[in-house]
Amino acid sequence: MKNFDLWEEVYGFHFFTTVMQLYSIDRAIPVLETNKYFWGVDEQFLNKLIKTRDTLLSFVREKGGFIDHTREIIKSCPQVLGERSGLDIATILASVYTHDEGNAGNDLEIFDVDDNNILNTLYDLIESMSELYPINKLKVENNNKKTKFYGTALGRYPEDVYDGIDVSEGNPWFLATAAASELSFKLIKKYREESKDIVILKGNRFWSLVLDQYDPRKDITITYNSHGFNETLKSLMELGDSFLDTIRSHVANNGSMSEQFNKYTGFNQGARDLTWSYGAFLNTIQARNSIKNLL
Ligand SMILES: *[C@@H]1O[C@H](CO)[C@@H](O)[C@H](O)[C@H]1NC(C)=O
Ligand SMILES: *[C@@H]1O[C@H](CO)[C@@H](O)[C@H](O)[C@H]1NC(C)=O
Numbered sequence: 326m327k328n329f330d331l332w333e334e335v336y337g338f339h340f341f342t343t344v345m346q347l348y349s350i351d352r353a354i355p356v357l358e359t360n361k362y363f364w365g366v367d368e369q370f371l372n373k374l375i376k377t378r379d380t381l382l383s384f385v386r387e388k389g390g391f392i393d394h395t396r397e398i399i400k401s402c403p404q405v406l407g408e409r410s411g412l413d414i415a416t417i418l419a420s421v422y423t424h425d426e427g428n429a430g431n432d433l434e435i436f437d438v439d440d441n442n443i444l445n446t447l448y449d450l451i452e453s454m455s456e457l458y459p460i461n462k463l464k465v466e467n468n469n470k471k472t473k474f475y476g477t478a479l480g481r482y483p484e485d486v487y488d489g490i491d492v493s494e495g496n497p498w499f500l501a502t503a504a505a506s507e508l509s510f511k512l513i514k515k516y517r518e519e520s521k522d523i524v525i526l527k528g529n530r531f532w533s534l535v536l537d538q539y540d541p542r543k544d545i546t547i548t549y550n551s552h553g554f555n556e557t558l559k560s561l562m563e564l565g566d567s568f569l570d571t572i573r574s575h576v577a578n579n580g581s582m583s584e585q586f587n588k589y590t591g592f593n594q595g596a597r598d599l600t601w602s603y604g605a606f607l608n609t610i611q612a613r614n615s616i617k618n619l620l
Contacts, residue, residue, distance in 0.1 A: 326384070330402060331415050332481060337404040338384075340391045341415035347381040348423040348433050350374055355431070386435065397528060398446040399436075401482065412453060413482040414501040416446045421507045421608075424515075438511045444531035447505060451477045451534070458497055458588035464571070472534055476567035478502055478575070478586070489585045489595020496585040496594055499575070500605035502568050507605070509565030510612035513558050516549075517619040523547040523557060535560045558620055565613065572606065582606065 330339045354374055357366050385391060390403045393411060400411030420443045423433040436443055455461045455477045464476060478497035485495025516523055525532050525545040533539045535557060547554050575586040577593055582602040584595035 331418070332487075335402055335405055337402050338389050339402050339415070340385065340389070340399055341401065341413075341419045343381060343385045343389060343391075344419040344423060344433070344436060347378065347385060350378045350381065351433060352431060354378065382435075392442055396445070396449070397442055398449055399442050409482065409484045410449075410453070412446060412450050414450060414479060414498075414504055415481070416443065417450070417504045417508055418500075421504060421511060421612075424511060437515070438508050439515055441526050441529055443508075444529060447508060448530040448534065450479060450483075451505065452530075453483045454479050454497070457483055457495075460497070460586075460588055460591050474534055475564065476571040477505075478571050478588075479505055479568075480585070480588075489583070494588065496588045497575075498585050499572060499582050499599070499602035502572055503602075503605040503609045506565045506568035506572075507609040507612050509561050509568075510609065510616055513561050513565075513616045513619065514612070516554075516558065517616065520549050522549050523554060534564055555620070562616075562620060569609065569613075 326343075327336060327338060328342050329336055331341050354371070357364070357371055357374070360366065361368075361371070391399050391401075393400050396411075398411065399416045400406060401413035401415055402409070403411070420436050420438050420440065424437050426432055451474045455474055458478055458480065461477050464478075479501040480495050480497045481501055482495075486492045488494060488496060515521070523546070525547075527544045528541050530541070532545075533541065536545075539545075547557055572582075575591050575593070576582050581593065581598055583593040583597050584599040584602060586592060587594045
């Protein structure tokens with residue numbers, strides 16, 4: 326079950342790959358079951374898939390040691406913890422990639438966009454990268470938004486040293502910055518479509534970005550459709566848009582997006598016109614379009 330991470334760097338056990346494997350198998354099983362006779366699906370193969378799904382599920386929930394109960398974050402690859410903080414935008418990507426359809430589809434049941442550990446992971450990434458990349462400090466000074474963390478340009482993981490050509494210093498990436506935006510929009514969709522109260526567990530750091538007077542010492546419930554609920558969704562929209570604003574200010578004049586943008590100058594760097602950057606941007610816009618009438 327060892328494999329490489331999505332950045333193709335570390336051979337080990339990864340939260341991202343495990344979640345994606347689980348999601349693929351979990352979605353395949355009902356399709357195969359429904360069409361079992363028609364397609365002549367082998368019963369043994371189906372049983373093997375079900376067993377594999379259960380193994381992956383317990384691995385990603387407990388056995389793999391991905392959840393850090395003290396910091397309340399997801400550790401991306403526990404094997405390299407000595408060298409790395411465990412924070413990785415791949416964790417956020419895993420959540421948004423497996424929660425695409427809301428009520429309409431069969432999203433993964435765990436690690437949804439409102440998951441406490443997922444949200445704290447995003448907060449810690451934002452906090453750490455706001456210091457790490459000098460362009461973010463510039464932004465902080467010019468920022469009249471709610472918090473200094475609005476629109477933080479995000480990279481892959483704090484210890485990254487790949488500059489797009491060689492090894493020196495890591496930079497912000499378009500797809501990583503878009504992920505923060507996409508997650509914010511999907512949160513809105515979730516609360517609105519599921520007609521759910523917003524339940525915030527005490528100690529959650531993410532919500533300090535969204536709520537004006539946030540007391541992390543207690544659990545908070547914001548009642549569905551109340552004034553506070555509506556205002557909270559609007560704040561989430563502003564937060565999501567702040568990352569899109571950052572992307573807009575670093576896209577080349579002709580609309581071109583490469584892989585990274587330089588952490589000092591803000592100019593495009595690394596793989597030119599990276600398809601993944603455009604894909605991430607389009608997914609984010611799609612998520613935004615699906616909620617803009619729900620506010
Ligand atoms: C909150 O927004 C919803 C949807 O627009 C609306 O139906 C509801 O009346 C709003 N609640 C309050 C308290 O304004
Ligand atoms: C857009 O601009 C970038 C950088 O200025 C350049 O490298 C790229 O070739 C341009 N792309 C197109 C399609 O003209």
